[in-house]
Amino acid sequence: MNILGISAFYHDSAACLIQDGRIVACAQEERFTRNKHDFSFPINAVNYCLKEGKIAVSDLDYVGFYEKPFLKFERILYSYLANFPLSYKAFLKALPFWLKEKIWIPHRIRKELGYEKDVLMIEHHLSHAASSFLVSPFREAAILTIDGVGEWAVATYGIGRENQIQLLKEQKFPHSLGLLYNAFTYYLGFQVNSDEYKVMGLAPYGRPVYTDLICRELVDLKEDGSFQLNMKYFPYDFSLSMMNQEFVDLFQTPPRLSSEPIQQRHMDLAASIQKVAEEIMLKMARHLCEEAGLPNLCLAGGVTLNCVANGRILRESGFKNFFIQPAAGDAGGAVGVAAYLYCTLLNNPRNFVWEHALWGPEFSDAEIEQFLKERNLPYQEASQAILIASAARLLTQGKVIGWFQGRTEFGPRALGNRSILADPRNSEMKDIVNKKIKFREEFRPFAPAILEERVSDYFEIDCPSPYMLLVAQVRPDKKDKIPAVTHVDGSARIQTVSQSENGLFYSVLKEFERLTGCPVLLNTSFNLKGEPIVCTPQDAYFTFIRSGLDYLIMGSYILDKKDIKEAEQFVEKKVLPEETKTITIR
Structure with a gap:
């Protein structure tokens, strides 16, 4: 049975193909179009998934969309x-777009694909819930979803058992944690629905002196994590x-321009x-833990990409086990709707557990070498053993x-397949x-990738974290050992690497450890x-020659x-527009 899941038309469009209950391919449209957070119909991602599954559109049994446009x-x-x-x-600006495009999404999908059957749709937060629980290792778990907004819901919680999901309660628009965080993202001069992680990365440099003001004026927070915003x-x-003059007056400073x-x-x-x-996320999780009485928690939704909050939920909520799949935002909705159709709607038993994030396009050595030869580029060919040894030695x-x-x-x-790697022991490496x-802001931290079996030696955590979530x-005695991946507050966004998940990257880490005694890479x-x-190889090469790699x-x-x-003709000033220059912290 072939099921295609699609998410599109807001941000991070994606497609996912499930065959007989098992994921075969997932991809985001941005990787093909080179348009970051591309929200257009993911035709390239769909075509890739069909190619990977060795099928045509006519072989699809079901196509699902990750939300309900009419709601x-x-x-x-x-x-x-x-x-x-x-x-x-x-209203005047939005209505024509909705009447012309968005409420006709099923028709649009059938037209784009040449698909003649019905397109099935489920609600946005149900897609989020399914994208986590139905591919998790748990047969039973509490589920918490949090994002900006779906149809009406902005957060939900429920229970997953076997192949069924029951969402018990929801928080409704406009009282949204995601939109609240969006507003501050905009106010701080960053791009909404793109740069929220920059706010998270900037936070350790500051003091939470406005917390009481926010809680007094903006957010009426209850013990169960529900809240109302002062609209x-x-x-x-x-x-x-996202905000108005009253918001600006409250904080007594104008919004920062991105160039400031x-x-x-x-x-x-x-x-x-x-x-x-x-605090909001932790209260939600604690309440859910008490209500559900289960040891396992599945998280999803764009807000759950906030890995600092996730770390606190893991440590302080009462849950013992925890799962988030790496595309927790809207892209993951494509996984969720496909999994829900197969497992829940069609009542098939679950037969798949998410064990890695490597679901996108792959290029053979023959394809890479063809590209290199077409550009007449000098290169050295190496066996895998020499490749591993050379990479570790160079680092x-x-x-x-x-x-x-x-x-x-x-x-x-x-996560180790499309990565920039460096030595975390060098205190200057972060700035380099x-x-x-x-060519990005100097305050932004870098993640450590570490051998899974060594994670507790370097960090105050005793479970795997394979997706940097x-x-x-960092343990006090290790902070000066890996300064390039230790944030200003002594924390780190951790990726654990196991041999079963990514054998080649694991081998590079292992060789680096053999040479240096350090099992960590930036x-x-x-x-x-x-x-x-x-x-693609083309993307990699042109990024290589335009940067300081x-x-x-x-x-x-x-x-x-x-x-x-x-590479000699590519100088930073010739390549990057002015707005991408490093922002200076004062």
Whole structure:
């Protein structure tokens, strides 16, 4: 049985193919179009999934969409009518798009695919819930979903048992933690639905001095984690703005422009909203733990990409076991709807457990070598043993490597197949990679990738974290050993690597440990600021020559920047637009 799941038309469009209950392929459209957070119909991702599954559209038994457009349209109409005439301008702008495009999504899908059967749809937060529980290792678990907004729900909780999901309660729009965090993201000069992780990364530089003000004026928080926002400060339910002048007056400073320096008050605001978000999520999780009486928790929704809050939930909520799949945001909705159709709607027993994130396109050595030869590029071919030894040796010498191997990761994190790797022992490496290679803000931390069996030796955590979705403290005696991946507050966003999940990357870590005694590497996504993670050899090569990377290792081939004449013409000022320059903290 072939089931295709699709998420699209808001952000992070994606497709997922399930065959006989097992995931065969998942991919985000941005990796093909090179348009970050691409929300268009994911035709390239769909075509890839069909190719990977060796089927045509005519072989699909079911196609599912991750939300119900008419319910979402109902919410938009209700909100605009309830706030009329304040909503008049936004209503005029939104209505034609909805009437022309969004309420016709099933027709659009059939037309794009040439698919003649019905397109099945489930609610947005049910897709989130299914994307976690139905692929989790648990037969029974509590489920918590939190995001900006689906149709009406902004957060839900429920129970999953075997192949069934029951969502018991929901929090409704406009009282949304995701939208609250979005508002502060915008206020701090970052891009909404894209840069929330920057707010999280900036928070440790600040003091949460605005927390009481936020809780007094903006958020009425209850012990069970439910809350109401004071909509006096938020016009997003009737306009296209995240905040208003009352919000600005409350914090007594205008919104930061993206080109302006980050000052202490911005760090303090980031620390304050991060603390509030953590408290809300922790109260939700604690209440759910008491209500459900189960040891296992499945999380999903874009807000659950907040790995600092996840770390606190793991430590403080009362749950013993914990699962989040790596594409916890809207991209994962494609997984959720496909899994729900197979397991729940069709009442098939679950036969799949999510064990890695490597579901995207792969390129053979023959395809990579063809690309290299077409561009007449100098390279060294190596056996796998030599490749591993060379990568580890270069990293010990302070070189920074673009690492391109196997299938592309699904989700926002590079987990060892489309990665930039560096030595975490070098205290200057964080600034080198931020400024000369990624061309991004200097406050942003990097993640440590560590051998799974060594994680407790270096970090205050005793469970795997394979998808960089948990933050924990670096052990005091190890902070000076891995300064490049230790954040300013002594924390780290951890990736554990096991041999079963990613044998090649594990072997590089193991060889690096043999040479240095350190089982940790700095791992960050293989991309430049503002671009998606690389997908193809072409993407990898052009990112390599436009950045300060020293080496590119693709498949069995090693490229040395010094040998490539073409790289000489790429200077930072010639390549990157002004808005991507490093932001100075003052």
